[in-house]
Amino acid sequence: MITTLNKMRGMTWLVRKSLRINLTVEQRLIHISAVHLQKRYSGKHEWAELDKDNSVKIGISQYAADALGDVVYAALPEEGQEIIEDSECGALESVKAASEIYSPLPGIVLEKNERVENKPALINTSPEGDGWLFRVKLEDLSLFEKLMTKEEYMKYLESQTDDLD
Amino acid sequence: MLKWRILSNRLNRLNSSFKLMHTSSSLSRKRIYRSTSDDVFYNLALEDWLYQHSDEELLILWKNSPCVVIGRHQNPWIEANIPYLKKQNIKLARRNSGGGTVFHDHGNLNLSFITNKSQYNRRNNLELICRALHGVGVSAVINERDDILLNGKKISGTAAKLARNRAYHHCTVLVDVDRQSLSQSLKNEYSHEIIKTNATRSIRSPIENISGQVSDITLDEVERCIAGEYAQGADIENFHHDIITGGDEILEIYQNFKSWQWVYGKSPKFFIEDKISVNGSEIEIQLSIVNGIVETLHINSEIRNINGSGVNLVLSEDSLSNITQNMRGLEKECMEIFSEKMSKIL
Numbered sequence: 001m002i003t004t005l006n007k008m009r010g011m012t013w014l015v016r017k018s019l020r021i022n023l024t025v026e027q028r029l030i031h032i033s034a035v036h037l038q039k040r041y042s043g044k045h046e047w048a049e050l051d052k053d054n055s056v057k058i059g060i061s062q063y064a065a066d067a068l069g070d071v072v073y074a075a076l077p078e079e080g081q082e083i084i085e086d087s088e089c090g091a092l093e094s095v096k097a098a099s100e101i102y103s104p105l106p107g108i109v110l111e112k113n114e115r116v117e118n119k120p121a122l123i124n125t126s127p128e129g130d131g132w133l134f135r136v137k138l139e140d141l142s143l144f145e146k147l148m149t150k151e152e153y154m155k156y157l158e159s160q161t162d163d164l165d
Numbered sequence: 166m167l168k169w170r171i172l173s174n175r176l177n178r179l180n181s182s183f184k185l186m187h188t189s190s191s192l193s194r195k196r197i198y199r200s201t202s203d204d205v206f207y208n209l210a211l212e213d214w215l216y217q218h219s220d221e222e223l224l225i226l227w228k229n230s231p232c233v234v235i236g237r238h239q240n241p242w243i244e245a246n247i248p249y250l251k252k253q254n255i256k257l258a259r260r261n262s263g264g265g266t267v268f269h270d271h272g273n274l275n276l277s278f279i280t281n282k283s284q285y286n287r288r289n290n291l292e293l294i295c296r297a298l299h300g301v302g303v304s305a306v307i308n309e310r311d312d313i314l315l316n317g318k319k320i321s322g323t324a325a326k327l328a329r330n331r332a333y334h335h336c337t338v339l340v341d342v343d344r345q346s347l348s349q350s351l352k353n354e355y356s357h358e359i360i361k362t363n364a365t366r367s368i369r370s371p372i373e374n375i376s377g378q379v380s381d382i383t384l385d386e387v388e389r390c391i392a393g394e395y396a397q398g399a400d401i402e403n404f405h406h407d408i409i410t411g412g413d414e415i416l417e418i419y420q421n422f423k424s425w426q427w428v429y430g431k432s433p434k435f436f437i438e439d440k441i442s443v444n445g446s447e448i449e450i451q452l453s454i455v456n457g458i459v460e461t462l463h464i465n466s467e468i469r470n471i472n473g474s475g476v477n478l479v480l481s482e483d484s485l486s487n488i489t490q491n492m493r494g495l496e497k498e499c500m501e502i503f504s505e506k507m508s509k510i511l
Contacts, residue, residue, distance in 0.1 A: 044329060073238040073263075073365050073433070088328065091237065093365060096264035096311065097325035098237045118363065 040147035042104035107136030264324030265367030272341035318373035362435035430457030
């Protein structure tokens with residue numbers, strides 16, 4: 001009786017373990033696809049969006065675009081340029097001020113958004129959509145996951161404005 | 166303590182005409198630096214170096230020998246009269262901040278307010294200048310474009326550069342500038358029909374000198390008032406001599422500001438479109454220029470990629486030199502590169 005019970009427990013354990021493994025794989029699959037759909041944000045108001053091919057689109061957040069004012073010129077990094085995380089890689093000019101562009105993630109530039117070069121106002125009208133700035137090839141995905149999710153970023157923004165009060 | 170370094174000959178020559186004097190306010194961590202060099206490239210380098218290497222609030226004051234300074238994303242050929250500048254030995258510089266083109270000479274005071282990003286406040290700086298000017302009988306006001314006006318005319322232009330942690334706002338004050346030289350220097354030689362570009366354009370406004378209202382005012386007086394207002398009670402007559410220790414670094418930045426690649430080559434991509442007479446017939450030429458180098462040449466309706474091969478142009482050597490001459494005196498280096506590449510192809 002006890003042996004049978006043990007056997008049953010053992011079997012159940014085996015079944016449960018295999019189920020757990022399957023669940024973990026599933027969870028992992030969901031996790032990857034969720035990450036690929038998301039935009040992540042840096043504390044300096046840049047966003048990054050991971051594409052299926054692990055290239056990352058970079059832009060500035062609505063908050064940053066509003067703070068800049070009307071963008072009259074976008075100097076974007078060139079294709080093939082190596083971007084070092086947190087260092088200047090371009091500039092946006094607005095209201096007589098040239099603001100440096102930083103990338104929250106390192107990588108080689110695959111593409112710059114020529115539409116924005118020709119029409120910098122896109123950065124104001126659609127900073128998190130058509131107004132993206134450039135795309136980089138990201139080697140280390142874990143760096144992407146270290147950035148804030150949208151919810152975390154919105155909370156972060158609130159805390160920033162609270163401090164100003 | 167003072168630190169002396171062996172500087173290169175060039176820097177020595179510059180530094181012999183340059184003294185860095187500073188005073189610090191005991192009320193807050195603020196410093197005022199006054200450059201006695203009148204070399205625009207050196208002063209831009211000094212500003213850039215202090216902006217990068219200091220974490221204090223600074224005001225830098227300087228004046229330049231006659232020069233034209235264009236904004237970071239501008240095209241010098243449409244902003245300034247380059248042949249006139251060359252003839253008059255007026256320098257042409259490109260700064261790192263945004264905004265439009267200005268003319269400097271010894272009647273113009275330059276100010277740079279360097280702060281941390283969180284303290285960046287253009288309006289405050291302009292109000293400080295206005296308060297100082299009111300103190301010498303100049304009734305200046307600020308408009309919505311952050312220009313300082315006197316009797317409705319501009320006496321100051323503003324520009325800024327913002328990075329993650331630091332920022333600077335610099336501006337001019339027209340005390341007694343040579344107006345004729347200014348208007349000749351800023352007359353754009355090439356019409357917008359010929360040069361097509363996304364580069365930022367200057368907005369021309371009528372200007373005025375402070376000396377127009379207070380005829381015997383000197384630049385030194387204006388400088389002292391503004392410095393006094395900034396220092397808020399600190400004794401600004403006690404200047405201390407100091408030597409910037411970053412000699413070689415400033416030299417590197419200086420050489421970059423002086424280089425053709427920065428001044429002319431940094432112009433945003435532009436197109437030159439013109440009709441010229443070659444071999445008795447009129448042909449349309451379009452050049453695209455990126456980083457100062459001719460990238461493509463478009464003749465009538467055929468595109469010739471300069472870097473490609475197999476270009477079949479029926480043009481003689483004479484015609485080629487006609488083309489280059491007819492390109493209305495574009496920067497010589499640019500045209501030399503063009504001719505060199507063209508003669509390789511033909």
